[in-house]
Amino acid sequence: MVSAPYTISSVGLGSCVAVALYDTQRRIGGLAHIMLPGSASLNGSQSSCRYADPAITALVKALCRRGGVRKDIVAKMVGGARMFPDYGNSNQGIGEQCIESIKGILKREHIPVIGQDTGGRHGRNVEFYLDTGRVVVSAIGKEDKEI
Numbered sequence: 001m002v003s004a005p006y007t008i009s010s011v012g013l014g015s016c017v018a019v020a021l022y023d024t025q026r027r028i029g030g031l032a033h034i035m036l037p038g039s040a041s042l043n044g045s046q047s048s049c050r051y052a053d054p055a056i057t058a059l060v061k062a063l064c065r066r067g068g069v070r071k072d073i074v075a076k077m078v079g080g081a082r083m084f085p086d087y088g089n090s091n092q093g094i095g096e097q098c099i100e101s102i103k104g105i106l107k108r109e110h111i112p113v114i115g116q117d118t119g120g121r122h123g124r125n126v127e128f129y130l131d132t133g134r135v136v137v138s139a140i141g142k143e144d145k146e147i
Helices: 052-065 094-108
Strands: 007-013 017-023 028-034 073-079 113-118 124-129 135-138
Touching: 007 017, 007 028, 007 073, 017 052, 017 094, 017 124, 028 052, 028 124, 052 094, 073 094, 073 124, 073 135, 094 113
Parallel strands: 073 113
Antiparallel strands: 007 124, 017 028, 017 073, 124 135
């Protein structure tokens, strides 16, 4: 959790999803690197921020402690790729499960998703610029993309 003019980054996102939360008025934000969908309490580890629910809850609380105002917080999401073949299994990959879980949690928290670069079959790196709230996504063999 930092404020402008800093940049936060996460590299090597595959099926994991990075969620950037940003207070547009106060220029403070944070980035959660979420590995698993659902709630940690359902999986036996109530405080683990590897899971979507506790990670987003902790990030929102941290933003508010630093002076953030809920109505001014927006979200951007990056990652959630299906990195490996499914071998005929039609089930969703862990990346898609994370994306859906995160979207549901953000909707419940009344935090709009204003940008995303998710899914596909390629890894990503992300840079989150706190002076402007812009998020830049890079991937091997692709042009950088601002969301």
